[in-house]
Amino acid sequence: MSENSLNDSYIKIDHLSLEFPLYHGGSRSLKKTLFVKAGRMLTKQKRQHQRTGGDVVFQENDPNQILIQALHDINLDIRAGERVGLVGHNGAGKSTLLRTMAGIYEPAHGHIQTRGNIDALLDPNAGMNPALSGRENIFLRGKRLGFSKEQIRHLEKDVEEFAELNEFMDLPVRIYSSGMAMRLGFGLSTATTPKILLLDEWFMAGDSVFQEKAAQRLENIVQSAEIVVLTTHYLPAVRSWCQRLIWLEAGRIIADGPVDTLLDRYIETMEADI
Amino acid sequence: MGTSPHPSKVSEKLLVIHHGFLSFLRHRQGWQDIIYGLKLWKLAISLGWLDIKLRYRGSVVGPLWMTLSSALMVGSMGLIYSTLFKMVLRDYLPFLALSMILWQNVLSAIISDACTCFLQANDTIHSIKLPYFVQALRTMVRNFIVLAHNIIVPLVVFVIFRVWPGWVGLLSIPALALWLIDGIAVCLLLGSLCARYRDIPPIVNSIMQVVFYVTPIIWQPSQLAGKDWWLPLNPFYPLIEILRLPLLGGVPSLFVWECAFGYSFVLCLVAWFIFARARPRLAFWI
Numbered sequence: 001m002s003e004n005s006l007n008d009s010y011i012k013i014d015h016l017s018l019e020f021p022l023y024h025g026g027s028r029s030l031k032k033t034l035f036v037k038a039g040r041m042l043t044k045q046k047r048q049h050q051r052t053g054g055d056v057v058f059q060e061n062d063p064n065q066i067l068i069q070a071l072h073d074i075n076l077d078i079r080a081g082e083r084v085g086l087v088g089h090n091g092a093g094k095s096t097l098l099r100t101m102a103g104i105y106e107p108a109h110g111h112i113q114t115r116g117n118i119d120a121l122l123d124p125n126a127g128m129n130p131a132l133s134g135r136e137n138i139f140l141r142g143k144r145l146g147f148s149k150e151q152i153r154h155l156e157k158d159v160e161e162f163a164e165l166n167e168f169m170d171l172p173v174r175i176y177s178s179g180m181a182m183r184l185g186f187g188l189s190t191a192t193t194p195k196i197l198l199l200d201e202w203f204m205a206g207d208s209v210f211q212e213k214a215a216q217r218l219e220n221i222v223q224s225a226e227i228v229v230l231t232t233h234y235l236p237a238v239r240s241w242c243q244r245l246i247w248l249e250a251g252r253i254i255a256d257g258p259v260d261t262l263l264d265r266y267i268e269t270m271e272a273d274i
Numbered sequence: 275m276g277t278s279p280h281p282s283k284v285s286e287k288l289l290v291i292h293h294g295f296l297s298f299l300r301h302r303q304g305w306q307d308i309i310y311g312l313k314l315w316k317l318a319i320s321l322g323w324l325d326i327k328l329r330y331r332g333s334v335v336g337p338l339w340m341t342l343s344s345a346l347m348v349g350s351m352g353l354i355y356s357t358l359f360k361m362v363l364r365d366y367l368p369f370l371a372l373s374m375i376l377w378q379n380v381l382s383a384i385i386s387d388a389c390t391c392f393l394q395a396n397d398t399i400h401s402i403k404l405p406y407f408v409q410a411l412r413t414m415v416r417n418f419i420v421l422a423h424n425i426i427v428p429l430v431v432f433v434i435f436r437v438w439p440g441w442v443g444l445l446s447i448p449a450l451a452l453w454l455i456d457g458i459a460v461c462l463l464l465g466s467l468c469a470r471y472r473d474i475p476p477i478v479n480s481i482m483q484v485v486f487y488v489t490p491i492i493w494q495p496s497q498l499a500g501k502d503w504w505l506p507l508n509p510f511y512p513l514i515e516i517l518r519l520p521l522l523g524g525v526p527s528l529f530v531w532e533c534a535f536g537y538s539f540v541l542c543l544v545a546w547f548i549f550a551r552a553r554p555r556l557a558f559w560i
Contacts (some may be wrong), residue, residue: 127397129328143317144402146317224295
């Protein structure tokens with residue numbers, strides 16, 4: 001392995017744990033339900049199935065506060081040049097880990113250190129305002145990135161060509177189909193060249209023509225990006241795009257290794273689970 | 275047993291160090307949030323402007339609705355209260371028009387907007403890393419645009435009654451700057467508190483209703499006829515006075531200025547501590 005230079009991007013995570021506090025939405029009734037039903041079931045039939053969701057923890061000093069342990073003691077070191085696939089059952093913590101890498105969730109325990117500008121495609125609407133038109137959203141994104149007028153014009157042209165929304169570009173995003181909103185979101189996020197690209201699984205949607213186009217565009221940006229981390233249930237994408245696989249379960253990393261060997265094991269386990 | 279005689283003491287000490295370090299980190303990160311937020315001032319202006327544009331999209335008169343409704347309110351209140359208080363309309367209406375706009379469209383509007391400052395932006399907060407301070411700035415920009423539309427009402431009243439503050443009016447500029455800083459502080463404070471405790475907005479609303487009556491807004495301080503010693507105890511009074519009096523051609527006393535700065539300082543301090551504490555958890559609460 002070659003030694004990384006000082007300016008290369010990296011993501012370093014040490015003993016990171018993340019709990020979601022649940023304060024709202026009737027924590028009492030939720031607590032009752034969880035205690036009576038799920039609590040017993042889960043403890044008795046532990047680990048027969050892939051676990052859905054993180055552990056539900058009750059705080060000792062405040063019995064009214066429920067914590068959901070979304071990530072548990074994560075240790076990771078991702079270096080420049082790596083393309084990482086995050087896999088795991090629903091609610092295994094993939095998206096939460098991605099959001100933590102993006103800096104949206106700040107961990108209460110442990111450390112996360114990143115170098116390099118990050119772009120995260122976490123949500124089809126990715127911070128877009130649905131009431132504004134596609135063009136206005138592009139403009140806002142440009143402002144958010146601190147672009148000059150010239151750069152915003154360039155961004156607008158680039159995204160317009162990619163998304164092929166024609167006259168819909170000037171209509172509110174609210175009336176877009178999910179595919180159209182995704183084209184816009186994908187086009188926008190891939191128009192800039194981040195050093196670290198984080199992709200949540202939604203980008204697998206969209207029609208087949210778009211898929212090819214998206215794959216091409218993603219290929220380009222992956223070439224320039226130093227780190228790519230993606231989560232998906234669509235495993236062929238992992239096989240073609242990633243070399244490293246991280247397997248999460250109930251907020252813990254249970255396996256971390258090359259895609260070639262690990263993916264088959266993962267598929268086997270998943271099939272056995274059904 | 276016996277190998278570590280005071281295990282609890284050791285862990286307690288470690289915890290304290292850890293905690294101290296964390297709070298230092300919290301303040302540094304809070305400060306960075308504000309610095310990065312200030313750098314994105316152009317974004318905040320666009321966001322605030324688009325908020326207003328969206329609110330009135332499809333409306334013929336657009337944001338001028340605000341001006342019209344303010345004019346109607348000030349006109350009818352002016353007629354009723356000048357009769358009730360037995361005051362000359364020429365003296366009373368300029369005062370009322372300015373007071374009501376400052377209260378209804380600035381103070382009260384910012385305080386209720388501040389409660390939803392972060393809650394409203396939950397989509398953005400969950401999908402993109404952006405300084406929280408931008409949301410506070412955006413709220414201020416939005417309210418400034420609203421004020422710019424409504425200020426027409428007192429201006430027209432001033433013109434009709436030939437009221438002109440003269441050079442003293444310039445004293446309102448530092449007052450406006452203080453209001454801007456206080457407004458941002460209120461956004462950070464109430465925005466953080468309301469994200470965590472959803473009972474705060476109704477509490478704030480009922481307090482503001484009481485404040486409206488005990489603060490000289492529709493009545494003038496001089497009407498208390500010497501029984502006005504308690505006025506400076508109300509933080510809203512000096513703050514309103516430093517902005518309103520110069521615009522009506524008067525000079526606020528030094529004491530009023532001192533009160534205004536004192537209350538603002540306390541507000542900023544409290545807002546800073548609450549915001550620095552809440553900021554890392556905001557994404558989870560919203």
